[in-house]
Amino acid sequence: MSQPLYHSDEEKKVQPGVSAYDTDGASSIDTITALVVEDSQHDIKLRTMSWQKAAWLLCGDQVCLAIMAQTWSLSVLGWVPGIITMVGAGILFWITSMTMHKFIMKYPQIRDICDFGYYAFGKSRIAYEFSGFMLLANNILLIGFHVLTGAKILNTLSDHSQCTVVFSVIVMLMGIIMSVTRTLRHVSFMCMFSAFFMALAILLFLVFAGIEDAPGYGYSGDYPTDGPVRTYAFPLPGTTWVGCMNAVLNITFLWVPQILFPTFISEMERPQDFPKSLAVLTAISAFLFICPPAIGFHYLGQYSTAPAFGSLGPKSYRKGSFAFVIVPTLVIGVIYANVSAKFIYFRIMGKSRHAHSNTVIGWGVWIGVMAFIWALAFIFAEVIPSMGDFLSLLGAAFDSFFGFIFFAVAYAHLYKGQYFAGAYRSFMTVIHVIVMVVGLFLLGPGLYAACEAIIADYAGSTSPAFSCANVSI
Template identity: 75%
Template sequence: MSKEKEGYALDTQADESDSFDTITALVAEDHGHDIKLRTMSWHKTACLLAGEQVCLAIMAQSWSLSVLGWVPGIITMVLCCILFWFTSITMHKYIMKYPQIKDICDFGYYIFGRSKAAYVFSGFMLLANNIMLIGFHILTGAKVLNTLSDHSMCTAVFSVIVSIMGIIMSMPRTLHHVSFMSMFSCNCLYGNAILLFLVFAGIEKSPLYGYKGSYPADGPVKTYAFPLPGTTWVACMNAVLNITFLWVPQILFPTFIAEMEKPQDFPKALAVLTAISAILFIVPPAIGFRYLGQYSTAPAFGSLGVVSYKKASFGFVIVPTLIIGVIYANVTAKFIYTWVLGKSRHTHSHTVIGWGVWVAIMVGIYLLAYIFSEVIPSMGDFLSLLSATFDSFFGFIYFAIAYWQLNRGSLFSGLGRSVNTVFNVFIFIVGLFVLGPGLYAAVEAIIADYSGSTTPAFTCANMAI
């Protein structure tokens, strides 16, 4: 029986050679097509990773700190950073064992012993997660346009405009083209939106309002080491899920790796992303919490006291909002596209049928996403629901299982391997905790939203921050 069938790690030179031979063959086959997918260098992959992960959710982290306080909040952020690195490296090692993996669905298929049920389950989760996230970005785009225009148009119409822009930008079929957009996206969010927010938060006299009333209804701005008295477990759990959501983008990583010319270089791109994330996901939220304190909202732009400050910083969010939606749409469309056309020539050639199916799929994706963007009551709680439901699997559980598959038969062979094994057991437990108590907290928060005043579906109401 071959080692591939046994599920053991590729520890021998012969196995590594087989893996690289497979990669070489896959790249050669791809480069013989009209539409070439496996073309990205690790530099472009790093840009794509940053463009996908440097997102508006960064601006919700000050609110998480306002719920958890400095100590639990920073510990959660640092722990998520460590878990992100280790799970991503495990994922890459496993894909190097099976270079033919094209997406997270293939990944699930292999780690569960070539299970078709696991493939179908992973496919459903991929579609649900990505389409809902595209919906989140459609709603965010509508909020930006509402804010900039002082609600000059019906919010549902703004959502239609954002959806159409997303469809047009999603027409390129390769991530190589999208990687160029990602560089622009990062610059707009960090180089403009976040920096302007930090400057404005520092120079203004006071915040505008928080979830407990306008300033100074909740007293002077203050920060604190631990949650304030009266903070509920559900609120704390949702704050943790908010942080987790930001740090768990691995559902897209197998697709990114599959479009690299040298997928073995992915750890270089991952190292760049981890360094960027460690700074952006902790420093700006900490500064925001320092100046906004208990008045922090999600996103933090809403707490700014001067309307012109709010518009100047929040306006730049429209670019990453559109481009991140494009990245998720591209990965989602590729999965459906391959399922519909299989290995026919239309999959990788410039044919009328091929492009017609691609356009139809993209329109369908954005139509479903538009509906989700209009019917959900609260995007903040919705992100917690996404984190609990999907990130529990695609951020923790899947990769703990992949580690077991890679090292089955030698889980405790030496001190280093033993420590790694125990750590991956911890990762698996974290995934179960996010899925169980985390999902309960997210559902409880959404129930509370529905019991209060919620924005009706397909509304014209002003949704400016």
């Protein structure tokens, strides 16, 4: 397997005449220009995205089914802790993403989160390999979650007309076919449709929740087993610390997509324009991550499920809104598969001409890697008893690093010796100390809560691996 492209003593030879270690603004722009020029000489050009296309790609990744789990988070935490967690997560998302962009502008040769970890931790090869492992583990498990979600949608629409494994295979094959494209610029085109259909699903859910007489189902039983629908400011009596922690992890999971951002930035024509794309994403996310869940909690109260579609009463309402989620389910799986495949692909192909050319070997390896990733994700989807709890595990084990710890370390690297140079810098230093504390909290108590939930799942009744059981909502 080849070495990482930029991580050897020959690093400066990758871009003749350009020092990859220059840190001033002009040198960074020169490095970006050299990288774009080099890329333009390849058959398969990666650095082709405008900031508008990058914004679509970001929205396609973020406007997802996880939004519909936030209603459940509010039902666990209540209005006050829930909204505070959502707003706080959004603020930290913006700050850490901007820190990440500034760090990448200092080292514009960064291609993915693994390169980011390499430079943030003092050009450590251990940090690079550790980041690579976490990147693949996080992304492949997430793709598996989308395979399972796709099977759940097909089960719901067809009234379980086939074995669930059959539906999972169908979703996997569709994912492989849609993932064949090599550039994120082409994936961003799919994201326009993904965001539209997810927004349509959310809108239909809100309409149906508003016009139905009462919810149909909650985790405490069918309506009205748990009494009339009610909302509350704080967690209900009897709510466990593990339940609250998993609700918090559910929120932070939605607000922490930065594991993909370095790869997105590396395929932009002008990486310096990424803050424009980020601003579009943040504005849309702030609305979608708070308003629809709040409306859903108002109508569903303690009967909220994750996803909230499952709480709707009439079957036709559940089918009518949940059906449109199939598009973002597939497209978001494609995004994570593309980023994962590129990490493996370039480790295999290295600097050979096949890496960037339309050769039989190049395309054969790419398709083979992509098929392997989706097949592995399919296996995870079939053998894990509760993907919801494993998403909490991902949020604690991986998002603690890729959403918080990495960027606190990057900030320390960027402003070494200047942490308290003025009021603004002092304020941002304090904020990044908080970012580090939040990351360590998620990694410690958060990881414990996620593991406790998984243990509880295994202690109860679980479906056997590769089960044909009906998983429709």
